[in-house]
Amino acid sequence: MAIFTDPIREHADFGPGDAEWLHLLVGDWQMVADLAFADLALWFPHPEFGYVALAHVRPSTTHTVFHADFVGEGIRSDLQPLVDKAWESRTIERSNETNWSSDMALRVEAVPMVRNGRTLAIVTTHMDLSSSRMPSRLELTYRQCAYDLLRMGTLGLWPDFASPTGSRRGAPRVGDGLIRLDAEGIVQYASPNGVSAFRRLGDGESLEGRSLAEVTAGLLKDRRLVDETLPLVVTGRMPWRSEIESRGVSLSLRAIPLRDEQQRFGALVLCRDVSELRRREMELVTKDATIREIHHRVKNNLQTVAALLRMQSRRMVSDEAKQGLEQAMRRVATIALVHETLSQGLTQSVDFDELIGRQFRLSAEVASPSQQVKTARSGLFGELPSDFATPLALVINELVANAVEHGLEGRTGTVWLIADRSESEDGDELLTVTVADDGVGIPATPYVEGLGLQIVRTLVTSELGGSIQWSAREGGGTAVQIVLSLAPR
Template structure:
């Protein structure tokens, strides 16, 4: 079980009354969070309601890699109250999604919140999937619009200018339609007229005073019967549109008009679909690379079992370890589909799944990993770093514990400003000054550090311990 799965299970067990079967379902749902966050360009969470039913706890989250995160710090384990998140608890009580709900984060950002219940096979809501996207800029635009339409006279003068200066709205590549309170068309720019012609046989000169419902089939009466701002996505004629409806109130006359803003986002949705396909292809490529590397490793092991000269066995094992290090990176990439790798996970795979002790078979060596924070690297750097870790551990095993029955190797991995430091420290017998010049593994480390990672590498001797940094 991964650390994330363990964390979800621990939080659910401590704060909720969910069954093990329900917790497993939540864990399964959490595996898709990162992809959803990247595609939706927003932060996504799974919340579970606690024992008192008026508090929920965040058990999983994903931060988008495509846009900045809404939150500076990780929020898993944080509690939320029903008074501050009414949309979340409404979805929990009713079992119905709450969409386009607006909220304000504790860091002062306006967000659009979509809450979808996660239900078990009995139809009971066991958790809530929450997507939050930043709408701070939209809220600021709405506030500006409210200021512009503060008085009827000011609004009238502004709109008269727009109508007279026809070239201003006609240069826009979005449809602008002004409606009366009953849905009759009072104005449409050139893009809107073209859109109407595609959907209706009515000629443009007859558009004035036509009801919008008669000329655009994807418009609904609710789009112009409200007194606020709404937004929804609609599909028509194999195209996708964002439809925004803005109510322009005349408080003195107690009347209103509606401004419809329609934008064609078909290309954007096509690119999103292509992105999803590409991600699947990339995951499959990494999966096949991993399988091919494992096949090569299996062939080497088969050859070793059939018999190789004693002096070459260690060379075979070193080659196997190098192949396994690269395979570990592609294994993680094949499951995530994102070209970023968590190095903690990679180093743990390297140290737990490989044989580093054929050099001193009578010596029991413990390998420890010390990290201050999770560090992610792109795939090419992750492969180079995985090979460096493998070579340095093999070097420790080969030279540090001669004549010893026990030993320790500690791997330090941390950020130092804009740099990343890797240290492999053993408590062995010290450094042979000739190793750096003659050992193939050290040459590999030097080349990978200098040419692939643009870093530096050095030996340090400290109280009989060999410490390697890059």
């Protein structure tokens, strides 16, 4: 977006909200391109080129007249006089001569976007005339709607900051259905898709000549809960969105009031059948709730298993048996903690810092009930994919326990947990995890890996797809470094 923002940022004459207003225009002008059956370009003054193209949009209701991208380029010499004229006059200017582009005859108009009495930029419309024919009523209505919106732009009345800017799925588009209202909310024209949308709601009569508010009220007479914004949307009084639900059909509505200097003279209402979208969203919500409940029940069951292991360890006479049960209990508790975290959210990622913060201290305390072992953390794990959470938590748990039981056996010391996120040469995001201690260090003679380290190596290489390395820590002790790629697998 540097091509868009840099020239605007350097324009010292812009007032508060001017740049945001142009951004709002570009965010909503696909609708105008579809209504005008034309390409739109946004031009801004430039000391070298005269004007530079900040943005370009192609219509989805007809073919484009510009196949090559020209955003960031200077204006053509044959187009600049028309743009200059519109800039000075602050009115819509139409070229008296036919323009040509790629063997197509074009009709070009220049529309000044005026706010607070100052021209901020010029929108040019480029419509193909080479395949001209007698336009249908739909085309005539669409073009009139486009003209009304662009003229509102010359008056600073459109785009409107009150318009919805969110990207909620199911936002109506021109091709989904259009209804034009007069100032009283009476339907002047309804596109075929607009008629079909209301027919699916249960209205079997023609919409034209009827009050859209009364039509909607008749469809919702048996419903107790209605969106409070709906009356203002179906009368075209406010530039808001709303939804109607009837007979199992969900219809998304968006109103665009049409105004001139004195008053509101009509409105456009875009409509779209979003029944399938809303059904799928509801399925996702239901599945998310089910998944959360499963995680919650798994966590409860694992905590029960850990409690049973704790009870059994108290009955053991053999120290070796007690130690084995305590290790199993610690591993089960780690997995339960991950499931508890997953049961509290709907996202596919986990705040691993919050999760491991508790687990790190707990692992050191459980492994050293009779030792004074300190723990220290540095760096941030950040948000990690949920499928990383369980194996990585288990790996850290085992490494911390190993550091306490072997590196710091019978002595006081510190265990460090260090996280570092970086980027590889290929552009993939990497996570480096280091567990270090200031204990006795790596033994001179190799030792046989126990179950804990076997679990660590298997999880790192198989489940996490990473690498692990043991080394002597500078200043004494041992450091274990794990490198993982966070790229989607």
